[in-house]
Amino acid sequence: MREGPDIARIASLVGDPARANMLNALMGGTALTASELALEAGVSLPTASSHLSKLMEGGLLTVASQGRHRYYGLAGPQVAGMIEAITGVAEAVGPKRVRPGPRDGAMRVARVCYDHLAGEQAVAMLDRLVDRKLLLRDDNEIRLAPSATEHFAAIGINVAAKARRPVCRACLDWSVRRSHLAGTLGAAILDKIIAEKWARREKDSRAVVFSPPGKLAFERVFLG
Amino acid sequence: MREGPDIARIASLVGDPARANMLNALMGGTALTASELALEAGVSLPTASSHLSKLMEGGLLTVASQGRHRYYGLAGPQVAGMIEAITGVAEAVGPKRVRPGPRDGAMRVARVCYDHLAGEQAVAMLDRLVDRKLLLRDDNEIRLAPSATEHFAAIGINVAAKARRPVCRACLDWSVRRSHLAGTLGAAILDKIIAEKWARREKDSRAVVFSPPGKLAFERVFLG
DNA sequence: AGAATGCTTCGATGGAGGCCGAACTATGCG
DNA sequence: CGCATAGTTCGGCCTCCATCGAAGCATTCT
Numbered sequence: 001m002r003e004g005p006d007i008a009r010i011a012s013l014v015g016d017p018a019r020a021n022m023l024n025a026l027m028g029g030t031a032l033t034a035s036e037l038a039l040e041a042g043v044s045l046p047t048a049s050s051h052l053s054k055l056m057e058g059g060l061l062t063v064a065s066q067g068r069h070r071y072y073g074l075a076g077p078q079v080a081g082m083i084e085a086i087t088g089v090a091e092a093v094g095p096k097r098v099r100p101g102p103r104d105g106a107m108r109v110a111r112v113c114y115d116h117l118a119g120e121q122a123v124a125m126l127d128r129l130v131d132r133k134l135l136l137r138d139d140n141e142i143r144l145a146p147s148a149t150e151h152f153a154a155i156g157i158n159v160a161a162k163a164r165r166p167v168c169r170a171c172l173d174w175s176v177r178r179s180h181l182a183g184t185l186g187a188a189i190l191d192k193i194i195a196e197k198w199a200r201r202e203k204d205s206r207a208v209v210f211s212p213p214g215k216l217a218f219e220r221v222f223l224g
Numbered sequence: 225m226r227e228g229p230d231i232a233r234i235a236s237l238v239g240d241p242a243r244a245n246m247l248n249a250l251m252g253g254t255a256l257t258a259s260e261l262a263l264e265a266g267v268s269l270p271t272a273s274s275h276l277s278k279l280m281e282g283g284l285l286t287v288a289s290q291g292r293h294r295y296y297g298l299a300g301p302q303v304a305g306m307i308e309a310i311t312g313v314a315e316a317v318g319p320k321r322v323r324p325g326p327r328d329g330a331m332r333v334a335r336v337c338y339d340h341l342a343g344e345q346a347v348a349m350l351d352r353l354v355d356r357k358l359l360l361r362d363d364n365e366i367r368l369a370p371s372a373t374e375h376f377a378a379i380g381i382n383v384a385a386k387a388r389r390p391v392c393r394a395c396l397d398w399s400v401r402r403s404h405l406a407g408t409l410g411a412a413i414l415d416k417i418i419a420e421k422w423a424r425r426e427k428d429s430r431a432v433v434f435s436p437p438g439k440l441a442f443e444r445v446f447l448g
Numbered sequence: 449a450g451a452a453t454g455c456t457t458c459g460a461t462g463g464a465g466g467c468c469g470a471a472c473t474a475t476g477c478g
Numbered sequence: 479c480g481c482a483t484a485g486t487t488c489g490g491c492c493t494c495c496a497t498c499g500a501a502g503c504a505t506t507c508t
Binding site: 033034035045046048049050052053067068069070 | 483484485486487488
């Protein structure tokens, strides 16, 4: 019986259906209130509250109090990454879905991952940015090229380095099994996509659907 | 309440301490019998057997019957990756270990991950192989360079592509947060390291400790 | 064939934890 | 100040499941 980091503790937190639903909902990136999460998980408010305090104690969540609301969010990208990994296995192992279904297809193309874009589009984008030498990639380390700050500023994206959080990070994509761009830059790009109305978030889902003109605009700016 | 792949089901499988210990033991890469796993998990044989059938049903394990033994092993690299991801979170979140401890240090330097080498040594090796253009890396895809087959053959490693399993794969390292080399080539290299007695596997641990001359030999061949 | 080993199945037990309603605290609003 | 909304805490219920001993198969050894 060997000792290691307490993996069972973490896994059992995710292992309850109600909590798993909550975490899944939070993978959308936006912080949610306890009531919203209760609804999402299909349990009563007291039950949800109990789950939330367990997730907090386990270090999987952070909370921000705003007035009488308490907004819960994932504790960080590493937690998001873990959930993606578990999702990948569940997906691979689950014999359930013989037919992927349209919504599933949309998820594969583009979806929100924590706070940035994931899916085929996102993977293609990172590839292209590296090709164009705007980003310098060395395995999981991604750095801005000297010219990049200026370039992104020109499209209206400010890449000022915020404290504590890296500007760029590689994040593994469960549907494509390749990396896409996370970090503040990844988040800023997603913000722009939504702000410019190139795409909208599917209600109650992580899927992101581009409008036809939006798709063209996105490709021109980021895949061009 | 949204529907997705059944992540809670998978996570709860890992969420039991006995099962987590078993999976952890199997991360060593060698398949183990039910009795060994019972010992590892600290439970009786009937209990272990019950856990094993659950893990089987969940698709996390494979089994191979040999005579009156049944050898259990991880179902695949994806499962191993998931466990590494959970381990990473548990490690980051667990405030327990104020002092890393020597054995932990050894794990960080070099350890077995499923069937290949992980840790600082392994990450350095992949970097070097890419630098020397023996491997061509494009994100998570790693391919053999044309010259590589011949090169590896010269050091006694046969890289014939087996069915179904890729020769090269990138595998994320939880201690270094960079990738190391998995796939049949990664496995073959670990085999060689053990066969040449450059290093030995620590008893009851995933740690791999190089002997001083073994370390030099390894560095000459793979980091040279 | 008989004994020994490896493993699984069965049945019973007990404990952990998910669940909700009701009561309690806290913040905001008129 | 009282009412409404958001959230947590408490107590009790109930289900699930991990656990083990004993018995049952299967395989190998002698």
